[in-house]
Amino acid sequence: MPKMSKTSKQILKKAALRARASTRAHVRPSWDEYFMKIADVVGERATCDRGRSSCLIAKDKRILVTGYAGAPAGVAHCDDVGHEMHTVIHEDGTQSKHCIRTAHAEQNAIANAARKGVAIEGATLYCNMTPCYTCAKMIINAGIVRVVAKKDYHAGRRSKEVFKEAGVTLEILDPEVETYKEMK
Ligand SMILES: [Zn+2]
Numbered sequence: 001m002p003k004m005s006k007t008s009k010q011i012l013k014k015a016a017l018r019a020r021a022s023t024r025a026h027v028r029p030s031w032d033e034y035f036m037k038i039a040d041v042v043g044e045r046a047t048c049d050r051g052r053s054s055c056l057i058a059k060d061k062r063i064l065v066t067g068y069a070g071a072p073a074g075v076a077h078c079d080d081v082g083h084e085m086h087t088v089i090h091e092d093g094t095q096s097k098h099c100i101r102t103a104h105a106e107q108n109a110i111a112n113a114a115r116k117g118v119a120i121e122g123a124t125l126y127c128n129m130t131p132c133y134t135c136a137k138m139i140i141n142a143g144i145v146r147v148v149a150k151k152d153y154h155a156g157r158r159s160k161e162v163f164k165e166a167g168v169t170l171e172i173l174d175p176e177v178e179t180y181k182e183m184k
Pocket residue numbers: 047048049050078082083084099100101102
């Protein structure tokens with residue numbers, strides 16, 4: 001081996017130091033962060049631009065199933081034929097508009113588990129915002145024990161109440177309320 005010059009030795013030493021520093025700089029995501037990041041990618045397949053929601057169900061550090069907001073398989077998508085808007089008049093007289101063409105991401109994840117015979121009892125569900133009341137009821141009956149939502153939902157009051165009553169843990173990572181068109 002030829003004798004190395006002082007300069008090349010210094011270059012090698014610097015490169016080694018840089019490599020060590022970059023290894024130190026890498027921070028592994030927590031399990032919650034890891035599953036939530038993957039759920040974000042799942043949402044890119046969603047077919048309603050009012051909220052490309054996604055859901056991931058995991059247990060024992062393993063992904064069981066995923067789902068995203070979309071019309072039922074084989075049925076026209078919002079992105080192709082427009083939304084199916086529905087006005088809801090609330091108890092207090094206020095109105096809100098919702099697109100009802102899609103099955104919610106949480107519902108599709110649960111349906112995907114049923115389709116493939118995957119047991120989701122005792123699992124954790126990751127989703128974009130506090131699930132709606134219908135999804136909350138399905139989540140409880142599917143045996144999910146923990147729900148991690150990225151943001152809060154402006155109409156999530158009943159979901160929070162039934163989760164508490166049924167003993168399902170709800171963790172909202174960012175207390176900010178998710179916003180979308182005509183939510184009030
Ligand atoms: Zn839609």
